[in-house]
Amino acid sequence: MSSENTPPSTPWWISADGSSLTGATPSQRRRASKRPVSFNVAIAMAVVAGLIGGIAGKSITTSQNTRLISVSNTIERKPDSIAGIAARVSPAVVSISVTSSTGGDTGSGFFINSNGYIMTNNHVVQAAAVDNGTITVNLVNGKNYEAKIVGRDSSYDLAVLKIEVTDAPALTLGDSDKVQVGDNVIAIGSPLGLAGTVTSGIVSAKNRAVTSGGGTGESSFINAIQTDAAINPGNSGGPLVDQSGAVIGVNSAIASLSASYGSQAGSIGLGFAIPINQARKTADQLIKNGTATYPIVGMSLDNRYTGIGAKVVDSPAGILAGGPAEKAGIKPGDIITAIDGVNINNSDEAIVMIRSHNVGDRVTLTFKRGSVTKKITVTLVASTAYTKK
Numbered sequence: 001m002s003s004e005n006t007p008p009s010t011p012w013w014i015s016a017d018g019s020s021l022t023g024a025t026p027s028q029r030r031r032a033s034k035r036p037v038s039f040n041v042a043i044a045m046a047v048v049a050g051l052i053g054g055i056a057g058k059s060i061t062t063s064q065n066t067r068l069i070s071v072s073n074t075i076e077r078k079p080d081s082i083a084g085i086a087a088r089v090s091p092a093v094v095s096i097s098v099t100s101s102t103g104g105d106t107g108s109g110f111f112i113n114s115n116g117y118i119m120t121n122n123h124v125v126q127a128a129a130v131d132n133g134t135i136t137v138n139l140v141n142g143k144n145y146e147a148k149i150v151g152r153d154s155s156y157d158l159a160v161l162k163i164e165v166t167d168a169p170a171l172t173l174g175d176s177d178k179v180q181v182g183d184n185v186i187a188i189g190s191p192l193g194l195a196g197t198v199t200s201g202i203v204s205a206k207n208r209a210v211t212s213g214g215g216t217g218e219s220s221f222i223n224a225i226q227t228d229a230a231i232n233p234g235n236s237g238g239p240l241v242d243q244s245g246a247v248i249g250v251n252s253a254i255a256s257l258s259a260s261y262g263s264q265a266g267s268i269g270l271g272f273a274i275p276i277n278q279a280r281k282t283a284d285q286l287i288k289n290g291t292a293t294y295p296i297v298g299m300s301l302d303n304r305y306t307g308i309g310a311k312v313v314d315s316p317a318g319i320l321a322g323g324p325a326e327k328a329g330i331k332p333g334d335i336i337t338a339i340d341g342v343n344i345n346n347s348d349e350a351i352v353m354i355r356s357h358n359v360g361d362r363v364t365l366t367f368k369r370g371s372v373t374k375k376i377t378v379t380l381v382a383s384t385a386y387t388k389k
Contacts, residue, residue: 091169095193111171150287156292184202189238191231298320305335329376
């Protein structure tokens with residue numbers, strides 16, 4: 001075999017004569033660069049390159065001081081966020097503690113003006129009123145004040161208290177007539193004595209007929225705003241606010257499961273608030289006069305009636321002498337089926353519907369007498385205007 005076909009015994013980067021390719025011609029270098037590299041040689045080259053890189057990297061790392069960077073993030077909370085609204089509203093919300101000979105009670109309230117007037121529920125302070133008890137108001141700044149009752153009204157379950165402060169952080173009162181189902185709302189109060197508790201939800205329904213009874217047998221009839229914001233015992237009297245932070249309702253009642261449903265206590269997502277438009281009118285009367293009134297038609301309804309509608313008590317005592325109902329021709333035993341075109345299912349709904357109006361408003365009553373249905377229009381009068389026979 002010719003010597004020209006004998007493979008070179010030297011590596012590809014060394015010429016056959018033992019000299020480097022550095023001085024080779026370009027054509028020689030091109031031919032040399034095309035020579036194949038064996039698998040073992042390639043592995044060896046990779047290992048060597050890795051070791052060199054590692055040593056170099058270690059040298060660079062050890063020659064420099066390691067620096068740890070600490071980053072501080074600031075969360076921007078929008079004014080209309082739950083956190084932003086709670087921060088603005090909470091300073092005006094108070095906790096209320098009542099002590100009487102029959103025991104104690106707790107609730108919530110909020111400043112309605114800077115002179116120390118506080119709105120709350122009648123049932124929160126009722127024990128102190130009837131038993132000459134004491135009422136203590138606790139502010140968010142930790143200060144406590146003894147409060148006096150300016151006035152209270154069981155028909156709407158509202159009361160106004162007064163403490164001796166100036167420049168109180170009063171809340172803005174909104175317009176509950178503009179509230180829509182689905183609006184976001186926030187409830188703030190002291191459930192179970194836990195002051196400053198904030199919960200959120202939506203307006204679940206409007207114009208819910210809610211009846212609640214006080215310990216003295218007085219009943220309240222509320223044309224309520226329903227919400228799924230968690231409301232528990234102790235939230236009573238606290239504000240329900242909208243996304244602007246304006247009060248749209250006074251938290252007043254909750255629905256609880258009966259024994260047949262497991263007797264679950266506390267919030268089940270069914271809370272009820274007195275619309276602030278009604279609460280504002282009542283509070284203004286209480287501050288001005290110490291008492292409040294409500295509109296009436298001048299008839300008594302039979303709460304034992306189980307049919308559809310509201311039945312007028314079937315006796316002469318069912319109609320007030322000289323009242324709107326008598327003047328319009330309503331008689332004992334008539335059944336009210338609608339008010340202003342809205343169907344009435346029971347006596348509670350009829351009372352709530354009437355009390356949602358103002359004294360002097362004209363309303364249309366649809367009623368049945370036997371098989372005959374009639375419509376009449378009456379003008380509502382103040383509850384203090386007439387006396388039953």
